[in-house]
Amino acid sequence: xxxxxxxxxxxxxxxxxxxxxxxxxxxxxxxxxxxxxxxxxxxxxxxxxxxxxxxxxxxxxxxxxxxxxxxxxxxxxxxxxxxxxxxxxxxxxxxxxxxxxxxxxxxxxxxxxxxxxxxxxxxxxxxxxxxxxxxxxxxxxxxxxxxxxxxxxxxxxxxxxxxxxxxxxxxxxxxxxxxxxxxxxxxxxxxxxxxxxxxxxxxxxxxxxxxxxxxxxxxxxxxxxxxxxxxxxxxxxxxxxxxxxxxxxxxxxxxxxxxxxxxxxxxxxxxxxxxxxxxxxxxxxxxxxxxxxxxxxxxxxxxxxxxxxxxxxxxxxxxxxxxxxxxxxxxxxxxxxxxxxxxxxxxxxxxxxxxxxxxxxxxxxxxxxxxxxxxxxxxxxxxxxxxxxxxxxxxxxxxxxxxxxxxxxxxxxxxxxxxxxxxxxxxxxxxxxxxxxxxxxxxxxxxxxxxxxxxxxxxxxxxxxxxxxxxxxxxxxxx
Numbered sequence: 001x002x003x004x005x006x007x008x009x010x011x012x013x014x015x016x017x018x019x020x021x022x023x024x025x026x027x028x029x030x031x032x033x034x035x036x037x038x039x040x041x042x043x044x045x046x047x048x049x050x051x052x053x054x055x056x057x058x059x060x061x062x063x064x065x066x067x068x069x070x071x072x073x074x075x076x077x078x079x080x081x082x083x084x085x086x087x088x089x090x091x092x093x094x095x096x097x098x099x100x101x102x103x104x105x106x107x108x109x110x111x112x113x114x115x116x117x118x119x120x121x122x123x124x125x126x127x128x129x130x131x132x133x134x135x136x137x138x139x140x141x142x143x144x145x146x147x148x149x150x151x152x153x154x155x156x157x158x159x160x161x162x163x164x165x166x167x168x169x170x171x172x173x174x175x176x177x178x179x180x181x182x183x184x185x186x187x188x189x190x191x192x193x194x195x196x197x198x199x200x201x202x203x204x205x206x207x208x209x210x211x212x213x214x215x216x217x218x219x220x221x222x223x224x225x226x227x228x229x230x231x232x233x234x235x236x237x238x239x240x241x242x243x244x245x246x247x248x249x250x251x252x253x254x255x256x257x258x259x260x261x262x263x264x265x266x267x268x269x270x271x272x273x274x275x276x277x278x279x280x281x282x283x284x285x286x287x288x289x290x291x292x293x294x295x296x297x298x299x300x301x302x303x304x305x306x307x308x309x310x311x312x313x314x315x316x317x318x319x320x321x322x323x324x325x326x327x328x329x330x331x332x333x334x335x336x337x338x339x340x341x342x343x344x345x346x347x348x349x350x351x352x353x354x355x356x357x358x359x360x361x362x363x364x365x366x367x368x369x370x371x372x373x374x375x376x377x378x379x380x381x382x383x384x385x386x387x388x389x390x391x392x393x394x395x396x397x398x399x400x401x402x403x404x405x406x407x408x409x410x411x412x413x414x415x416x417x418x419x420x421x422x423x424x425x426x427x428x429x430x431x432x433x434x435x436x437x438x439x440x441x442x443x444x445x446x447x448x449x450x451x452x453x454x455x456x457x458x459x460x461x462x463x464x465x466x467x468x469x470x471x472x473x474x475x476x477x478x479x
Contacts (some may be wrong), residue, residue, distance in 0.1 A: 001022075001031050001032070001033055001034060002032060002034070002086065002178060002345045003033065003034050003249075004023075004034065004035040004036070004037075004177065004178045004181055004201075005036065005187075006036050006038055006042065006181070006198075006199055006200050006201070007181065007183070007184055007185065007188065007197065007198055007199040008042070008045055008049055008054075008199075008405070009045075009046075009049035009053075009194050009197050009198070010049075010129060010188060010193070010194025010195060011194075011401065012094040013036075013330075014036045014040050015036035015037055015038045015039065015042055015201075015202070015372065016038075016039065016045075017037070017039055017041075018035065018038040018372075019034055019039075020034050020035065020037060021034070021035055021036075021037050021142070021174070021201075022034055022035075023035055023090050023175060023176070023177075023178060025089050025090070025092070025360075026091070026092040026309065026320075026321045026322065026323055026324065026360060026361045027310075027311040027312060027320055027321045027359075027360040027362075028314075028359050028360055028418075029359045029360070031256060032086070032089040032090050032178070033086070033089075033090070033178050035177055035201050035468060036177065036201055036203050037174075037203075038202035038206070038207050039096055039202060039206050039207065040206050040207070040209070040210040041201065043169065043171075043200045043202070043206070043207045043210035043211055043214075043394075044201050044210055044214065045215060046169040046198035047140060047142075047169055047210070047211070047214050047216040047225045048200075048216065048242075048425075049195035049198055049200075050078055050140040050167040050168060050169050050198055050216070051140055051167075052077075052194070052195050053167045053193055053194065053195030053196045053252055054105050054126045054137075054139060054166070054167045055142055056208055057162075057165060057166075057167050057193055057196045058136070058137045058165040058166070058167075058251030058407050059165075059327075060117045060165070062117045062163070062478075063117065065113070065115060065116055065163060065165070066114060066163075067113075067161060067191075068111035068162075068187070068190050068191050068192055068297060069109045069110070069112060069113035069116075069162060069163065069187075069190075070109070070110060070113045071161065071167070071190035071191060071393050072109050072186045072187045072190035072192075073106040073107070073109035073110045073113070074106075074184050074188075074190075075186040075189055075190055076102060076103075076105060076106035076109065076183065077103065077106050078296065079182070079186065080099055080100070080103060080106075082104045082182070083102045083151065083179050083183060084098035084099040084179075085098070085305040086178045086179045086182060087101065087102065087151060087176075087178075087179035088312040088313055088320070089096055089306065089312075089313070090152065090175075090176045090177075090178050090179065090209065091147060091148075092276075092312055092320040092321045092323055092360075092361075093275055093276075093312050093320050094317045094318065094319070094323070095113070095312055096321050096347040097274075097275065098179075098312070098314075100125045101149060101151050101152045101284065102151055102179075102183075104155070105151045105152050105154070105155035105183055106154050106155075106210060107159075107330040107334065107347055107443065108155040108156060108159045108382070109154075109155065109159050109444065111158075111159065111272070111386040111443050111444075112159035112160050112162070112163040112345055112421070112463070112464065113163060114167075115160070115163060115460075115461060115463075115464050116160075116162075116163030116164065116464065118461070119132045119135055119164070119179055119269060119464065119468065120265050121133050125161075128190060128476065128477060129474055129475060129476045130275055130474070130475045130479060131472060131474050131475075132473040132474075132475065133470065133471070133472055133473075133474070134470070134471045134473065135469065135471070136165070136260070136464070136468060136469055136471055137164045137166045137467060137468060137469070138139070138218050138219045138242055138467055138468060138469050139166060139217075139218030139219065140166065140167055140168065140169070140172075140216050140217050141157070141161045141166045141167070141168040141169075141217065141218070141221060141467060142168070142169055142171070142211035142212065142217040142219070142220050142221070142222070143158065143161065143168050143169070143170040143171070143219075143220040143221050143244055144170075144171045144204070144208055144211065144221070144222045144224065144232075145157070145171070145172055145173060145180065145222075145223055145224075146173055146213075146223050146224045147173035147175055148180055148278045148279060148280075148323070148444065148457075149275075149279075150172055150173050150176045150180040151179050151180055152184050153223050154170060154172065154180050154183060154184070154222075156458050156459065156463065157221045157244075157458070158170065158183075158184065158197070158235030159463075159466050159467065160458075160463040160464045160467055161219075162187070162192070162196070162197070162223075163464060163475060164467035164468050165181055165189070165462055165467075166219065166467045167195060167196045167198075167215070168195070168196075168197060168198065168210055169198040169199070169200060170184060170198065170199045170200075170285070171196075171199075171200055171201070171202070171204070171207050171208050171211060171428045171476040172199065172201065174201065174203055175323075175324070175478040176323075177199075177201045177381075180199070181199050181201075184197050184199050184201045186383045188333070189200065189378060202216070204228065207257055207344075209235075210362070211310070212232050212236060212237055212241075212335070213238075214366070215239060217241065217279060217398060218241060218242060219241065219242040219243070219244075219466070220232055220241055220242070220243045220244070220466060221243075221244045221456075221458075221466070222235050222243070222244070222245050222246070223245075223246040223247075223280070224246075224247065225247065225248060226247040226248040226452050226453070229245040229247040229454065232245065233245065233455070241456065242457030242466070243456065244266060244448075244454075244455070244457070244458060244466050245454040245455050245474070246280065246409075246447070246448060246449065246453075246454045246458065247280075247407075247409075247449060247452060247453050248280065248381045248407055248409070248450065248452070248453060249280045249281055249282070249284070249381060249406040249407050249409030249410060249453055250285065250380070250381050250405045250406075251281055251282060251283055251284050251285070251404035251407075251410040251412065251430070252283075252284070252285045252287060252378070252397075252401070252405075252411050252412070252428075253268050253272075253283040253285065253286045253287070253289070253411075253412045253413075253414075253438075254287045254392075254395075254398045254402060254411075254412065254413040255268075255286065255288040255289060255293075255296050255414050256289055256395065256398075256412070256413065256414060256415035256416075256417070256420060257289040257292055258293045258415055258416045258420075259289075259296075259416065260414065260416065260436075261294070261295055261296050261299055261413035262299060263294060263436070264296060264299075264414040265296055265299035265300045265302070265303050266299075266303055267412075267436075267438035268283055268286060268303075268387065268412075268438065269303035269304055269307070269387075269436070270438055271283045271412070271422075271439070272365075272385070272386075272387040273304065273307060273318075273319060273365045273385045273387070274319075276319055276321070276322050276323075276363070276384065276385045277331075277382065277383060277384045277385040277386060278323060278327065278383050280409055280410075281381075281410040281432070281439070281440060281441070282411055282413065282454075283387060283438070284377075284378075284381065284382060284388075285294070285301075285378050285388060285390065285402070286387055286388060286389045286390065286402075287390055287391075287392050287401055287402065288389055288390070288391055288392070288400045289391070289392060289393075289398075290391045290392065290393055293389070293391045294428065296389075297346070297389055298368075300367060300387065300389075301367055303345060303348055303434070304347060304348075304349060304365050304387070306370065307319055307365050309317070309352055309357075309362060309364065309365070310356060311356070313358070319365065319379035319385070321360040321361040321362045322361040322362070322363055323361065324361060325361055325385060327361070327383060328351075328361045328362075328363050328384070330382065330383065330384065331363055331366075331382055331384030331385070331386060332363075333376070334367070334375075334376050334377040334379070334382045334384070334386065334415070335366060336348050337375055337376045337377065338368055338371055338375040338376070338377045338388065339368075341372075341374055341375050342372075343360070343368045343369065343370050343371045343375065343377075343388065344369040344472070345366070345367075345368060346367040346368065346369055347364070347366065347367050348363075348364035348365050348366030348367065348385070348386075349364070349366045350363075350405075351363055351364065352364050362387070363385055365382065365385045365386075365387075366385060366386045367386075367387045367388075367389070368386065368387070368388040369387075369388075369389045369469055370388065370390075370392050372390060373390075373401070373404060375388070379405065379442060381407070395420060395423070395424060398424075398426055399427050399428060402428055402429075403427075403429045404430065405452055406450075406452045407429060407451060407452055407453045408429045408430040408431060408449050408450030408452075408453045409431055409432065409448075409450075409453035410430050410431070410432045410433075410434065410440045410449040411428040411429075411430040411432075411433050411434070411447040412433070412434040412435075412437075412438060412440075413425070413433070413434070413435055413436075414435075414436055415435070415436070421435045421436075429450055429451065430450055430453075431443045431446075431447070431448045431449045431450050431453065431454075431457075432448075434448060442459070442460075443459055443460070444459070444460045445459060445460050446458070446459060446462040446463075447459045448458050458468065
């Protein structure tokens, strides 16, 4: 069994209390590793270490920061197989997807190593004065991340924070902290000064609360549930802290009459069921034009029934288990509610049969037809492998249905008509719109939500600016 650790002030440490927790594989319930369980006191020590390290790191040249980030990226790539295997064991996703996630985190370090060099200022002349505008690191950042992409989503925060000159304390997910900690360890091994990168495990009610409420942290970056985001926003307000919140989603997928149905069905299947639907930009609601709804549904079913489910460590598996019994039970409840209100079950809707699935949190990819907005599955974030289909008559109706939610993270539309694509994209209420693609993530472009899906943006130069403060220096002199 793997024995994990926390990272404080450049050292691998255990919790002050001596408390530990065992992480179990969601596919088999076999123990994966033992991890320390930190408390407010551990988080406070980490914050103090980050504060001590901040002056020197913030004054380190962007070229030197880039060297360390590039070196860390190389180490991540060297350790990909080891980190990915730990990720699959603790989170459940197929090993091929875990490898892709780890490699993506290395790409993020490389990207921000160079983006940090482009932190340009401005010079403005005005009469007998000159104005200089600088962007300087905000200070110690608290980074709180979820279990669905524990390495990649941490990299989204770590890379721009360090490139900007901030130090940080990260709280990885309590039930999947191992791979994320190994990722941060590469930064320390690459030469990051002691205290610049810290990791504390433990419950959000203790470790997370200390990171948010401590006067040491000046920036909070969080990915997770909207309910938790509201709590963070409220408590950060007391000290006017900078915040970035990437919260829940309820993403619509619109299939127009003129869409390439094969392409749309393939893209929808991948985005609805990848990572067992446990992605903030998963397809949660499908709106298909009446004229092509039956054809699209048949193709979606065909693609769905090809998916292979099993232990993520097995070769050729497309889907692993769900992360927890709580997630599976929520999926069951949403499906049962839809069926009770008149939806039709086309496939799935239950656990797979066989000894290989007895101990894990498995659930078959599920397609529902004849759904409507009275059903929980069309109004709440299921975070499970379910694709519910509803028909529409006009594009205006589809857009209205898509916008009928408190969330606004991502939306998708498939059409061959440019006018339709532009018309819909400008009216859909979401931070990211995918036109004939099933992914709104681009490392160079902003990512974030509208409405209750969050505040602030990650990725691109927007992600770097989230960790910078703007300063105006006015120089007066006589000509």
